Structures are given as C-alpha cells and as structure tokens.
Amino acid sequence: MPEGDSYIRAAARVRPVLVGKEVTEVAGSAPEIRLRSGILLGAKTTEVRTRGKHLLIDLDAGYSIHIHLGMPGRIHTTAPGRRPSGNLGAVRLALSTAVGTMWVVAAPTVEVRRREIVEKDLDQIGPDLLAEEFDWTRYEEMANRYPSERTVSDFLLDQRVLAGIGNVYKCEVMFLQGVDPRRPMSEIEGEERLSLARRARRVMMPNADRSDRSTIGRSGGGYWVYKRGGKPCRRCRTAIEQAWVGEPPRITYWCPTCQPVHTP
Ligand SMILES: [Zn+2]
Structure with missing residues (x-):
C-alpha cells in the first residue's frame, strides 16, 4: 500500500x-x-x-x-x-x-x-513525517485539537495531523509503542503523542530509500504485526489479533499481550 x-x-x-x-x-x-x-x-x-x-x-x-x-x-x-x-x-x-x-x-x-x-x-494536510524538519509545533496543535473520544488508530491515519502514514505503518507504530489500537485519544498523554510521531518517523525513514519495506530493523525483514493475523507475535508468541477498528473501519493488526488494553 x-x-x-x-x-x-x-x-x-x-x-x-x-x-x-x-x-x-x-x-x-x-x-x-x-x-x-x-x-x-x-x-x-x-x-x-x-x-x-x-x-x-x-x-x-x-x-x-x-x-x-x-x-x-x-x-x-x-x-x-x-x-x-x-x-x-x-x-x-x-x-x-x-x-x-x-x-x-x-x-x-x-x-x-x-x-x-x-x-x-x-496547506490542509499536517506535518510531513518524512520531511527533514518535522513541524512539531503544528503536530502538537493538531493533536491537541483531535477529538478525544476517537481511537489512536484513527488519530494516526488522519492526514491533517500526520502526513504520509497509512494503515501499514499505523499498525506497526502502535505495536512498537505497545498501544492497543482501540484506545481513545483521551488516554494518550502529551508525551506519548510526541513519542508516536517520533516512532513513526524512525520506522518510516529507513524505508524511503529501500525497495523492500520493513519495520523490524533490516531490509526485507517484513512486519511485526501487519497482515500477520493469527500468527505468533515475533516478540511473545501470542497470536496476533485482526479486526476492523476505527471510523471508517480499517483492518487492524495487534498483539494483545504486547499492546495491552489500558485500564484507567
Ligand atoms: Zn506480543
């Protein structure tokens, strides 16, 4: 994609x-x-x-x-x-x-x-995740304005908040951050929001100049969770979940052990 x-x-x-x-x-x-x-x-x-x-x-x-x-x-x-x-x-x-x-x-x-x-x-789209200089001020502004009842999964896909990310990196970033995709933004604190964007940049940037996209740290290495529904988590061996999440719903993959549901 x-x-x-x-x-x-x-x-x-x-x-x-x-x-x-x-x-x-x-x-x-x-x-x-x-x-x-x-x-x-x-x-x-x-x-x-x-x-x-x-x-x-x-x-x-x-x-x-x-x-x-x-x-x-x-x-x-x-x-x-x-x-x-x-x-x-x-x-x-x-x-x-x-x-x-x-x-x-x-x-x-x-x-x-x-x-x-x-x-x-x-001008309507948010700061470009792959720009050399990421516009952190604008990101924070957009993140603060984002409806708090919506999921972190939708937040990451919203191009007015972060430009360039799609469903593949969304799933991978949430895995690497240990965040359940169904969590509402009201539970994601300021520092964690910054860390989501930092993580997205770190995961996406190395793929800008290699043809076989990977998120697990080596070329051709594949993904942590994306399209791995039912397969064992590469970290903990729990079966990866897959479900439609968000509005509009997008097929989403996550590890229920590495990405626990937050209990406030
Ligand atoms: Zn896991």
Whole structure:
C-alpha cells in the first residue's frame, strides 16, 4: 500500500525521466489529462517533490501535476517507447520525454492545476513525517485539537495531523509503542503523542530509500504485526489479533499481550 516512503521512492524514480526535460507525449484516461494536454505538451519539469501521500510535478509556466495514489495506484518508469511489463491496469497518465516515460496507473487523483491552487489544497494536510524538519509545533496543535473520544488508530491515519502514514505503518507504530489500537485519544498523554510521531518517523525513514519495506530493523525483514493475523507475535508468541477498528473501519493488526488494553 503506498504510504509516504512509497512516494519518496516514486519521486526518485521519476526525477531522471522528467526534471529539466520537455514533455514530448501525453496520454492517459484521467479526464484532466485530456482537458489539459495542451498545458502539458512541451512543458518542462522544474521539480518533482512529495508532501505526505501526494506527489507533485512542478512544470514551468506555473502549473503542477498533483498525484495521489490512494490504495491501488502505482507509478512506473520505462525507457522511451517501452511499456511496463505485466498487466498494467488503467493508465491514468503517461508522460514521455526524450529519455523515458512515467506511467501513473490506477491512481484516483491525477490533476493539473496552477501551482498556488495546489499549494493551498496541501496547506490542509499536517506535518510531513518524512520531511527533514518535522513541524512539531503544528503536530502538537493538531493533536491537541483531535477529538478525544476517537481511537489512536484513527488519530494516526488522519492526514491533517500526520502526513504520509497509512494503515501499514499505523499498525506497526502502535505495536512498537505497545498501544492497543482501540484506545481513545483521551488516554494518550502529551508525551506519548510526541513519542508516536517520533516512532513513526524512525520506522518510516529507513524505508524511503529501500525497495523492500520493513519495520523490524533490516531490509526485507517484513512486519511485526501487519497482515500477520493469527500468527505468533515475533516478540511473545501470542497470536496476533485482526479486526476492523476505527471510523471508517480499517483492518487492524495487534498483539494483545504486547499492546495491552489500558485500564484507567
Ligand atoms: Zn506480543
């Protein structure tokens, strides 16, 4: 599932294909792309960047392409005139330059907007967990405003509080913090809130530049609890629980021993 680290890796793949190059061909089924291919054709990319779970391709003449991959979206790059192998799915945008093509597949959001409009929309999202400088002040503000009856599971997924985290890291962070996902935020004190964000950064950052995401401290090592329902906990051998948690409900995994239900 694409989370903040996936976007950083996608941006790294896309940069050599697009930055400083002129767009020579535009295709794709996103309605925006048909409407705005005139803007894209011949444009030069000045920068490719990420904000949480958003990829921004800045073009000269003041436009940006804004891509959000949702759950199914993928980004591939190929040499010029080649298609990615396998069953590709719906190509929402294919952007070619003299050196290659970027393929955006199955992404729910692919739009072309004036840069200032994109920036205004992105102002709504919280501090980026993978930014070099994390905005702790804003995080604390947003955390303090968060409804105290809602679960810590929902808190971690709320992109207005923390940008870039998704369901995989949510489960892993709660395991590493020893927090039951159903606990309400009213039980999570200030210091523990800070520690949740610190943990999320520590777990996500090493994955920004390796292709096989892992949270257990080595490349290719897999996860502590995510998608491990019924299997023994890697720490205590208790069977991992899985259930729908939060609003909207998301499938969530946790160890009932390592993440005890808090009794106030
Ligand atoms: Zn355990």
